[in-house]
Amino acid sequence: LSVLLPTYNERDNLPLVVWLLVRTFRDSGIDFEIIIIDDGSPDGTQEIAEQLAKIYGSDKILLRPRPSKLGLGTAYIHGMKHATGNFIVIMDADLSHHPKFIPEFIRKQKEGNFDIVSGTRYKGNGGVYGWDLRRKLISRGANFLTQVLLRPGASDLTGSFRLYRKEVLQKLMEKCVSKGYVFQMEMIVRARQLGYTIGEVPISFVDRVYGESKLGGNEIVSFLKGLLTLFATT
Amino acid sequence: VAMTKLGQWLCVLALLGSAWAALALAPPGLQPPTPLRQALLPLPIYLLVAFGCYSLATVGYRLATFNDCEEAAAELQEHIRAARADLRRRGLRL
Numbered sequence: 001l002s003v004l005l006p007t008y009n010e011r012d013n014l015p016l017v018v019w020l021l022v023r024t025f026r027d028s029g030i031d032f033e034i035i036i037i038d039d040g041s042p043d044g045t046q047e048i049a050e051q052l053a054k055i056y057g058s059d060k061i062l063l064r065p066r067p068s069k070l071g072l073g074t075a076y077i078h079g080m081k082h083a084t085g086n087f088i089v090i091m092d093a094d095l096s097h098h099p100k101f102i103p104e105f106i107r108k109q110k111e112g113n114f115d116i117v118s119g120t121r122y123k124g125n126g127g128v129y130g131w132d133l134r135r136k137l138i139s140r141g142a143n144f145l146t147q148v149l150l151r152p153g154a155s156d157l158t159g160s161f162r163l164y165r166k167e168v169l170q171k172l173m174e175k176c177v178s179k180g181y182v183f184q185m186e187m188i189v190r191a192r193q194l195g196y197t198i199g200e201v202p203i204s205f206v207d208r209v210y211g212e213s214k215l216g217g218n219e220i221v222s223f224l225k226g227l228l229t230l231f232a233t234t
Numbered sequence: 235v236a237m238t239k240l241g242q243w244l245c246v247l248a249l250l251g252s253a254w255a256a257l258a259l260a261p262p263g264l265q266p267p268t269p270l271r272q273a274l275l276p277l278p279i280y281l282l283v284a285f286g287c288y289s290l291a292t293v294g295y296r297l298a299t300f301n302d303c304e305e306a307a308a309e310l311q312e313h314i315r316a317a318r319a320d321l322r323r324r325g326l327r328l
Contacts, residue, residue, distance in 0.1 A: 015317070015321050015326055015328070016313075016314055016317045016318070016321075019317040019320065019321055020313060020317060048326075048328075051325075051326055051327065052326070055321075055324050055325060055326060095310060095314075098306065098309075098310065098313075122296070122300075125301060126301065127300065127301025127302060127303045127306075128300065128301070128302070128303060129302060129303040129304065129306055129307040130307070133297075136297055136300050137293075137297055139300075140293050140296045140297045140300065141293050143296075144289065144292060144293050144296070148289075149239060150239055151239070193236070204301075204303035204306035205303070206303060206306055206307050206310050230239075231238070231239050231240050232238060232239075232240040233238060234238055234239065
């Protein structure tokens, strides 16, 4: 299992995420590697990553840095080049995604032999912490619109906590062109187009940065543009 | 050839739209009986309003039942404490 961790200015969170990942994998006996793709963070994230590689071994913590912020899609491609796992987990490095769900993803994958397992905040006992009413409303509203227009067969399209079969992720990366939230949506939509199966696991999303990074008009507009583009082209 | 979602919508709308127009806007000789025409004419607006109500109700319900993960946040705080302590022991210099 390979975990791809794209980072940008995650000096404080990176060691915590890695610690939680290592503990989760060791407790469940899962063979793993963690690939850290740092986009030239000015806050010293890469230096922390190097320390972690020394502590846990450079066979477990792989560093694949890049000189500058080049985007999530290319970060995945770059990270996958040297991934040796059969499955790839993508997640956020800011502790909004808790590694404890990864064994559940694996269990779900085995249960239905799924090509993709997607963490969902909207079903079962999935949920969010740290969002006010406005943020939740935007989230539910946008998701409803997406469901009506795209009928994607998955409840959480903009989530980024997922398990992919390696070949599936590689195939999807070739086809997806969007950025940001829409990129995650496009992955699921294209996966369905290509006939891949998708399982879901409820996850909790703990947002600790919401106070600093409000969801603004710009992001909403670009989301709508992306949604309409997917509506018209897939 | 797979159709885009937009293509599917246009097809369905074209089909329903032409059926409605044929029945509701037919010239005097071919009109269906009056009660049927009276129901048919405002149907598109009714359906639009019904969909609007359904949307509001659904989003409202989902908003109200959006789970708040209090325990997850608390658990995370504990894990962060444990992680920091253990990492310091292993030699991580923050």
